[in-house]
Structures are given as structure tokens and as C-alpha cells.
Amino acid sequence: xxxxxxxxxxxxxxxxxxxxxxxxxxxxxxxxYWYRQLPEEGLKFxxxxxxxxxxxxxxxxxxxxSAEFPKEGPSILRIQQVVRGDSAAYFCASSPxxxxxxxxxxxxxxxxx
Amino acid sequence: xxxxxxxxxxxxTEGAIVQINCTYQTSGFNGLxxxxxxxxxxxxxxxxxxxxGLEEKGRFSSFLSRSKGYSYLLLKELxxxxxxxxxxxxxxxxxxNMLTFGGGTRLMVKP
Numbered sequence: 001x002x003x004x005x006x007x008x009x010x011x012x013x014x015x016x017x018x019x020x021x022x023x024x025x026x027x028x029x030x031x032x033y034w035y036r037q038l039p040e041e042g043l044k045f046x047x048x049x050x051x052x053x054x055x056x057x058x059x060x061x062x063x064x065x066s067a068e069f070p071k072e073g074p075s076i077l078r079i080q081q082v083v084r085g086d087s088a089a090y091f092c093a094s095s096p097x098x099x100x101x102x103x104x105x106x107x108x109x110x111x112x113x
Numbered sequence: 114x115x116x117x118x119x120x121x122x123x124x125x126t127e128g129a130i131v132q133i134n135c136t137y138q139t140s141g142f143n144g145l146x147x148x149x150x151x152x153x154x155x156x157x158x159x160x161x162x163x164x165x166g167l168e169e170k171g172r173f174s175s176f177l178s179r180s181k182g183y184s185y186l187l188l189k190e191l192x193x194x195x196x197x198x199x200x201x202x203x204x205x206x207x208x209x210n211m212l213t214f215g216g217g218t219r220l221m222v223k224p
Contacts, residue, residue: 031209042200042216043156048209055209091155095210102210104148104155 004105025094117215135201
């Protein structure tokens, strides 16, 4: 049973470009969470999704950021018109049900140049 | 707002015992997790406490006091590979498994 898969592991974008980060949850998991970790800081919750639904996006910046978890395929975190301050590690976690242990992917390290 | 506080850094000696504290003041509480994170890697699960008391798992133990808003992670017989960040995280309510993290404690184990 593969763990949570994130790709790419590393992503470099120029300012103004779009970044797409993908997350495939563990098999049988229907809940996906995205977190951002700035250098030398803790993880900050961004968004919680179930299949085809955004449950809580209270941690998402109001502009340029969006997330989806379609019926088929991975969850996508999309950042439009990236800026240098978006450089961070973005972690995805999945769980089978609410209250169950969340397993983390290896993260995508986004660098904006 | 939600406050989850832990020391920024700690240093300990190989073979020793270290206790990493975490205090929280949150609008809700539905459990507390401890994760280990090595530099550049994903957080990995260590423990989950929802009731008061001590949970022991090998060299690692975690304690929770809900009335005091306090938890600690105890690491025994420290090994060099235990050098990592230790993250305390709280689930605020029943709506999913969204974790609110503290800033993490960077533990350095010295020979």
C-alpha cells in the first residue's frame, strides 16, 4: 500500500508563473489536507478537502491559491502568479475518516526565482 | 486565536532522557499529536493522546493533561538519529483531522 504521493518533489517557478502541486492520498483515504511550511517554521494548515468538496479553506490565502480534489485523480493545489513569498514546502496529508491518523507525503518544495 | 507553544530548540546527550513540552490554548480540543520531522522530510507520526495520562511506545512516551492544556513527549535512551524537529499538533474539533501545529522543537543529540 503506497503512502501519500506528492509530485513534483521540487518545483522551480519564475515570478508570475503558475505552480501546480499534486497529491495522491493513500489507498482508501478520502480526506486530504494541505499544509505549508516556511523555512525554519512550523506547518500551517491551508485547506481540507473530501472528494469533490472543499470542507474548510480557512487557511488558504484569499487570492491566487485554489485547491480541488476531483472524483477521479489526485488533489491539486494551484498557485497562480507566484511571488517569492510563496517559496515553501507544501505538504499533503490524508486520512481515512475524521479523527483517524493523518499520513503525510514527502512534500513539494517550491522555489520562486 | 489558537496558541500552541513549544521550545524552539533543545540539546541533549546520547543515551540520556529528554522531555519536550507543549502547552496549548485553543478554542476546541479533540486530541493532540506528536510528529517527528527530519530536515527536508515528511512529518512522521509518533503518538496521539485524547485522554489524560501517559501513552508509552518503546523509547517514546507522550503525556496529556487536558485541564492544564499541557502535553510532553519523553524520549529515552537518546540516539543520534533522534536529532530532528518534534511537532506538537492539536485537532480543534470534530470536523475532520485538520491539525493546528506549534512551531516545532529542534532537538540536537550530541555524543
